[in-house]
Amino acid sequence: MSHDTVLSRETRTVVSPSNVVVGAGAVEEVGDYASLYGTTALLVATERIFDVHGDVVLETLDEQGIETVVYTDVRPDPTVENIEEAYESWEEHDCDIVVTLGGGSSIDTGKGVGILAGNGGEIRDFGVDKAGYEGVPNPTPPLLAVNTTAGTGSEATRSVVVSDESTATKFLIVSKNVVPDVAIEDPELTVSLPRSHTAFTGIDALTHAIEAYVSVNSYGIPDGFAVEAMRRIARSLPVAWADGENLDARADMLVGQLQAGQAFTNSSVALVHGLARPLGAQLHIPHGLANALILPYVADFSAMAAPEKYATVARILGAADEDDDTRTAADRAADGILRLCDDLDLTGYLDDFGEVPAREEYLDVIEEMTQDAIDSGSPANNPRKPTAEEIRELYVEIYDDALAPDGRRRS
Missing domain, CATH: 3.40.50.1970 (Rossmann fold)
Structure with missing residues (x-):
């Protein structure tokens, strides 16, 4: 059988x-x-x-x-x-x-x-x-x-x-x-949610949906929640961020984030959350913002291990077409996530909602963050299993590209 x-x-x-x-x-x-x-x-x-x-x-x-x-x-x-x-x-x-x-x-x-x-x-x-x-x-x-x-x-x-x-x-x-x-x-x-927290919580919901969908613990029921959540969030988060009084967008986001919650609680979160908890704790960054800083890099790291699912993510986010082959589409998932994060100006909130240390100070705590991430168990749910060294490399890439004042995403 x-x-x-x-x-x-x-x-x-x-x-x-x-x-x-x-x-x-x-x-x-x-x-x-x-x-x-x-x-x-x-x-x-x-x-x-x-x-x-x-x-x-x-x-x-x-x-x-x-x-x-x-x-x-x-x-x-x-x-x-x-x-x-x-x-x-x-x-x-x-x-x-x-x-x-x-x-x-x-x-x-x-x-x-x-x-x-x-x-x-x-x-x-x-x-x-x-x-x-x-x-x-x-x-x-x-x-x-x-x-x-x-x-x-x-x-x-x-x-x-x-x-x-x-x-x-x-x-x-x-x-x-x-x-x-x-x-x-x-x-x-x-409606009273400020633009900053509309962005933070919205990306948190998107992360829940994506991680539940690609997790090694995924299956049909949470997959359905996750796909529908991604569709709602992709279409309504930018609208709710741009116009906080748009009740249609706010209602669509509420349903989407609920579905994302139902997805990950019946599947699991994975590497993004494993990295985000230590990063948020060390830098006092809101959880959703920490997810936004990390999610594109984990998508790029993981796409090879779940190409069909990351291809779906890319297509939902408008970064790939149905005509694109699976691997090409999967490799564009990170681009779709980055574009949405840029639309919401997420790295622009770091000055007000984070304590970004100098690079050497950050490097001093990477070993501790890496061990905390591994101990959380979440990286083990990722479709591509990271080594401790790969987690360290991801943390360095996140700092240089997204956290550093002169990093590509901040500049």
């Missing part, structure tokens, strides 16, 4: 939020869903997002008789301390529901609270480097994720990314037990 696909050889469990509420006005249903699960909610958000959207969430919860405790000290890259502090509020007020308001940082903080509430212990102990994949044994309490970015896709995933400031690293937690119960996708909430 021949085995042509993963599903002909083994079973896979497809995870996704139990309910996805999508469209203008979706936020008004938060209270209705919360009332199905409990009576006291911990609302987790950054202070800025809470100031913009907090009142509408509090109002819909109050209308359903839900008492709400607010935690607004979430950092852009949530830390161990963020999660521990939010969990203290959860315990002190005897909460039974987590509601997150924001993007990946708020959602990951809420997931972290849920992990501690359902399992106890220290949040660091659940990282994949210590507990492995599916290392959260007990389900979290009910979690409702009100998304305000497009996006990390965190409202659809079994992943949590946490910064450990004591070691200047980020660690990953992966478990189906952290997938939110309800995802609220309201495009009106994303």
Whole structure:
């Protein structure tokens, strides 16, 4: 008997939020869903997002008789301390529901609270480097994720990314037990997203889709999510960036980033994310911007190992035609990614959203970043398996071409 696909050889469990509420006005249903699960909610958000959207969430919860405790000290890259502090509020007020308001940082903080509430212990102990994949044994309490970015896709995933400031690293937690119960996708909430973060989160979503699609763990179901996500993001991210009030583009991006989240949580991320976490931690670069700096080089490095899939990426991004042969098209995927990054002026944000060191200082931490990337496990999911030396070379290329003030992409 021949085995042509993963599903002909083994079973896979497809995870996704139990309910996805999508469209203008979706936020008004938060209270209705919360009332199905409990009576006291911990609302987790950054202070800025809470100031913009907090009142509408509090109002819909109050209308359903839900008492709400607010935690607004979430950092852009949530830390161990963020999660521990939010969990203290959860315990002190005897909460039974987590509601997150924001993007990946708020959602990951809420997931972290849920992990501690359902399992106890220290949040660091659940990282994949210590507990492995599916290392959260007990389900979290009910979690409702009100998304305000497009996006990390965190409202659809079994992943949590946490910064450990004591070691200047980020660690990953992966478990189906952290997938939110309800995802609220309201495009009106994303209109307030500044142009910079529209670009960062949009490229993050594109990276999720591409990596899920080319991963060695890919198969038919997440492949379908990934291809549709890439199509939506390619057509709507430039529009949403250029005109943040275009609700059609904002809605299309919300759906695209959700599909990208569904893709990678049921497949995997790969080398880009393996490189991005250490780079972001060392240079204090937002995760989406780190992905944008890395993605073209990894596509160029990897295309030979998955030519048919990278050819599809190139065609979706408009860098290749159907008439181009597979390998020619695959080799143009990096060009399509670079063009989109240039359109969004992504390297132009480095002055305001990064701490780029001198080249010698950067070279001093490459060995540490390389080991952190390998330890994450993500590079092993890449279609072309990198050696430690190849990872070092990629980090040097990224600096010289994209990070350096006189680099080609910055100049």
